[in-house]
Amino acid sequence: MLYSHDGIISRKKCQQCGESYIPACEACNTALQNSFSSPVYLTNSQPVNFPPRPDFCPECGNAFPWAKGDQEVKVASFDFWDMLHPSVIGVARQRFESGHYADAVESALKALNVQVKKIYKTKTGEELDGVPLMRKAFAHTAPIIQLGDLTEQTGRNIQQGYMDLYAGAIAGIRNPKAHDNIVIDDIRAIHHLFVTSLLFYKLDERL
Secondary structure, three states: OOOEOOOOOOOOEOOOOOOEOOOEOOOOOOEOOOEOOOOOEOOOOOEOOOOOOOOEOOOOOOEOOOOHHHHHHHHHHOOHHHHOOHHHHHHHHHHHHOOOHHHHHHHHHHHHHHHHHHHHHHHHOOOOOHHHHHHHHOOOOOOOOOOOOOOOHHHHHHHHHHHHHHHHHHHHHHHHHHHOOOOOOHHHHHHHHHHHHHHHHHHHOOO
16 A cells, blocks of 8 residues: 555556555555655655555454565575574574574574684684674685685785675674663574674685
């Protein structure tokens, strides 16, 4: 269902997905809102804030097809675990399936940090953690953990890029969850778990 500031929608199909518009609740036939007034407009007369699309009918409570519940069914039917690294599955799956999405992601990234720390300490005798660990372990010059052929530009780019990815995952995903009470949904958790899985697999491919 689209919202318009200048009148009722006359098209039958959505130009983005091809699906038919839903003009009314399929359970009680209550019409959905198809126009509204916004107190603030841009210079091209477009409203600044569109109203949020309702997930449930305000009259009977029936869930619309795009409601959160439908998304959860789709996620449940997609067995994404088969695509993830075993180290991610081992620490994250139980937490994820119990609804602790942020905890699942944090645990996966902690496991990655521990694995890199072990490799780094074995090779150097030095103990580091977090972002400093990632930047020294995967340094683009004289790395402790080598991911690319440093005699070629492509290999040096790979080393530099993955160093930034490892450090960025710790700084931008793990650290905020470890230091604050952040809540994420299942979809965002899956995104983060795939990032962590990629980094585990890349670590397995080290030279």
